[in-house]
Amino acid sequence: MKKISNQEAFNRTWTHFVKNEGNKSKSRPGSAYRFKIFGHDGSRDPLGLLIPKKVYRKQMEGKVVSELLSEFKLLRNLFSRRVRNNPELLDALQTAHDMAAKSTSRNRDFRRQLQSELKGIAGDFGLRIPA
Numbered sequence: 001m002k003k004i005s006n007q008e009a010f011n012r013t014w015t016h017f018v019k020n021e022g023n024k025s026k027s028r029p030g031s032a033y034r035f036k037i038f039g040h041d042g043s044r045d046p047l048g049l050l051i052p053k054k055v056y057r058k059q060m061e062g063k064v065v066s067e068l069l070s071e072f073k074l075l076r077n078l079f080s081r082r083v084r085n086n087p088e089l090l091d092a093l094q095t096a097h098d099m100a101a102k103s104t105s106r107n108r109d110f111r112r113q114l115q116s117e118l119k120g121i122a123g124d125f126g127l128r129i130p131a
Contacts, residue, residue, distance in 0.1 A: 037060055
């Protein structure tokens with residue numbers, strides 16, 4: 001299985017939310033900023049876009065990226081060594097989604113805000129914005 005690189009993680013997030021106009025995931029009950037990796041309605045957050053359904057476990061919900069990589073070997077095996085050792089990009093994608101989702105009520109506004117955040121993330125991490 002090909003390991004997911006930083007560029008691939010970014011591309012999947014950009015394509016789903018910006019290019020294909022995917023909706024934000026649903027928030028976790030009682031959580032101020034954590035949104036669901038896998039929503040009951042089929043929605044996903046950036047990390048959920050990278051996790052195959054067969055690898056996903058309910059216990060993954062509500063955890064930050066470093067906890068997930070530490071606790072779930074199946075998840076660690078998905079990502080390249082660079083991503084596993086430096087999960088800052090995954091954190092940044094997750095945080096950008098959660099903050100945009102929390103601060104906007106309409107999906108159109110969510111996508112506009114997330115697109116702006118993703119452009120900044122691309123610059124910060126030296127990534128290309130997919131065509």
